[in-house]
Amino acid sequence: MREIRDSAELKRMSVRELNALAEEIRAEIIETVSEHGGHLASNLGAVELTLELHYVFDLPEDKLVFDVGHQAYTHKLLTGRLQGFRKLRTREGVSGFPQCVESDCDAFTAGHASTAISAALGMARTRDIMQGNHHVIAVVGDGALTGGMCYEALNDAGQSGTRLIVILNDNAMSISKNVGALSRYLTGLRQSRGYRAFKRGTRNMLERIPVVGLPIFNVIDRVKGSIKALLLDDKFFSALGFEYMGPIDGHNLRHMIRILKRARDYQAPVLLHVVTQKGKGYTPAEDHPDQFHGVVPFFIESGEAKEEPDVQTNGEVACQRITELAETDVRICGITAAMADGTGMELFKQHHPDRFFDVGIAEQHAVEMAAGMAFGGLRPYVAVYSTFLERAYDPILVDICRNSLPVTFLIDRAGLVGRDGDTHQGVFDLSYLSMMPNMIVAAPRDARDLRRMIDLSILVDRPMAIRYPKDGDDLGPGIRSQRPIRVGEWELLLNGTDVMIFAVGRMVQNALQAAVELMGHGVSAGVVDARFIKPMDTDLLLECARKVKLVAFAEENALRGGFGEGASAFLQREHVHNETLFFGVPDFFIRHGSVLEQQRECGLTAPQIASAIEARWKTMAE
Ligand SMILES: Cc1ncc(C[n+]2csc(CCOP(=O)(O)OP(=O)(O)O)c2C)c(N)n1
Structure with a gap:
């Protein structure tokens, strides 16, 4: 034009x-x-x-x-x-x-x-x-x-x-x-x-x-x-x-x-x-305006996506599991604030329409309503994007956490979100949720652990937040743990004698890659999957931190008030004074681009983590 x-x-x-x-x-x-x-x-x-x-x-x-x-x-x-x-x-x-x-x-x-x-x-x-x-x-x-x-x-x-x-x-x-x-x-x-x-x-x-x-x-x-x-x-x-x-x-x-x-x-x-x-004016979008609301690149002639969606999103994994659990557990309800498709709740809606609630673009109301349901004995699952959950800060704190109600938050699009940019980054949830009394805050490292955390959530009688990015990678059999997931338990994935990296969610993968790179440079780095941001596995944190000289924390969350700050404050209180590195989102808004570009801007890619650790290690040796 x-x-x-x-x-x-x-x-x-x-x-x-x-x-x-x-x-x-x-x-x-x-x-x-x-x-x-x-x-x-x-x-x-x-x-x-x-x-x-x-x-x-x-x-x-x-x-x-x-x-x-x-x-x-x-x-x-x-x-x-x-x-x-x-x-x-x-x-x-x-x-x-x-x-x-x-x-x-x-x-x-x-x-x-x-x-x-x-x-x-x-x-x-x-x-x-x-x-x-x-x-x-x-x-x-x-x-x-x-x-x-x-x-x-x-x-x-x-x-x-x-x-x-x-x-x-x-x-x-x-x-x-x-x-x-x-x-x-x-x-x-x-x-x-x-x-x-x-x-x-x-x-x-x-x-x-x-x-x-x-x-x-x-x-x-x-x-x-x-x-x-x-x-x-x-x-x-x-x-x-x-x-x-x-x-x-x-x-x-x-x-x-x-x-x-x-x-x-x-x-x-x-x-x-x-x-x-x-x-209007493009037939596939006129016929299916919902499917063409937000789209990935597509062929104009057919309207079909150029990228084959071969894996389930994490949201689909989570909602599939609660849909299955709801077959036998009649207390389970699914709630969305106008995002049934994006969060994967559509499946729950199809199977359990009488226990599914789309409340409109009303996150605050969705959460308050979940509080009412939990008071009455139901087990509500609120599926919501991290950035939009910010709207519901007050009811989560004052009503759900204060009353320690068993509401589970399925927090999608957590971490850096890519092309939607600064208004949609899901990088504050760990900070604002983990300061709330009674709240369990969890971040699975992959889709398999996400399913296992959903299974755990129904056994837990407290508020629980499970946060994950859109894409549902499976890290593969190499690091599949057979131990059941227990609230507040982390997992040592790789032992190291020089450095220990405590990583959250998607950062576990980057930490493992960084550890491999570091090994090639003569630095022995271990990796812990810190899958519970709250409560933390303070025993494992202490044990691992005491073994090494340098500890690093990696998360796709704001550094301010995030996992790393909390974990390192704990170590300080326990008089464990390691050298410390923090990998996370700096104190400014991250604009649109690909997730990889945004991770780069924050210094969160595996090579960046490896070279920052190596550089610090060298200065420590001097
Ligand atoms: C607080 C919040 N929750 C959810 C969304 C996700 N969202 C983006 S657009 C949209 C639908 C908007 O519908 P409408 O205002 O009628 O605009 P239309 O797309 O139909 O022109 C939703 C739910 C959002 N942007 N903000």
Whole structure:
């Protein structure tokens, strides 16, 4: 497609030209995502909507805030980032989410759902205090609207009377089909006779709405009147203090531009309910918008993935095991916050639909609900991505841990996550979970141990967190332990006399490789699989640390508050003063790229671990 530097170019285009541009943008998105992977269906659905917003509003003066931010590809293409877009989500290219550092048109950096209305309200209030005059627009999906923060924000914004435009981008889908009572309500609005009549016959009525030439209040009265006459009378958003406009077909550029101009002139909070189609313009994505929400590189002709998914993900391994256990244990329930596919919970849903709960994008509620279930005698398994569990910090601490309830957290996408980048890194869970009393925190080194830990979890009568990365490697028969896994027991995998590396989860593999390299350089390094971050195997820690001069800790977690800090503080308290090296994630946010590139940035690859240990060993010998 052609390079577009800013929206001044768009503003000179006719609707016909804008429609042609929409098709160019679609082709560009499909091409790029087929090469690099990314969020396809949401972006294809938002092409016209983004063009309309850029056409009507003036960026960067006006502030456009995308919820989640996964649908902002068109926005990137309209703001001078075509070349970076072609290397989407790689180290050399743009992020898959808005990033203020990339463009002054990115008003807000997002990644997690349901934040946009709050952030936009904050910007609107700033404008009011600073006596500015610009517009603030939040674009929120119907999926994101299942998240509680949206209601806190609507409630506050509605009573404030502040000038704010919320665009509800309703495609009836979250990642999977949307859930919940409000989703049903929106479906009711979309399917109402009024909307269908509107879609068929409003063209003329809409075009009668005045655009220029009337004093503002007059315009608003007339516009309100005309819009009320042709759009629906909503109860929910109006009761919250918003002027509701909609539903309106988001792909109809001519209508949308007119309505947006009216919304722009309105002097109070407005909610514009826009109906779009997820995956629009690419048949495989239209047919299966859930499968094309987030994709790996694929063949455009068939829609098939280029990489053969030959192994089960760790999430699938974990959920398969709880699905099996639930055959005989009726206490087991599966909970997800809108991520049944990504976490592997889909399988549990198919086998035990009456004990499966998708609560929407509502992690805090999911965890609090699990607390209630555990109080009643059930055994809830909450499958959730590490980064999104951060939303539930308070109920985990205050309700689950304080009451020592047997809720198991299946924490997926833990560690460095690769292309989704800084907003999605799962590198804080060990820090924030292991400081909670009563919590067991575990990290299996491979898929086989993950299964064994699930078996253990059902026997444990306490909160337990099992964290793992997406991919389910099996480290192979060479280091398969036959001993059962017991809470708080580590495993010595390799003996060493000079150095001992205590490694967590995926880092066990790197530590073993590093030990082999070190052996080649005359340094005898041992490796311990520190599979329980809490409680720690303090006996083995002491025993191994006392045998060597140098200890190293390796984890895919923030160094601050992580496993290494905790283990070394214990050694200090026990007056064991080895030389110590810490391998983990430094105190900054790790941006998008491949997992390997991110590990390199953190010094976590096997050769980096080996050479850092060797260097320290040499200085110790001097
Ligand atoms: C707190 C949080 N939980 C889960 C996710 C994962 N997630 C990303 S997009 C998405 C669905 C969003 O649906 P919607 O807002 O309707 O946007 P659409 O993709 O349909 O345009 C989910 C669950 C997230 N980004 N943030």
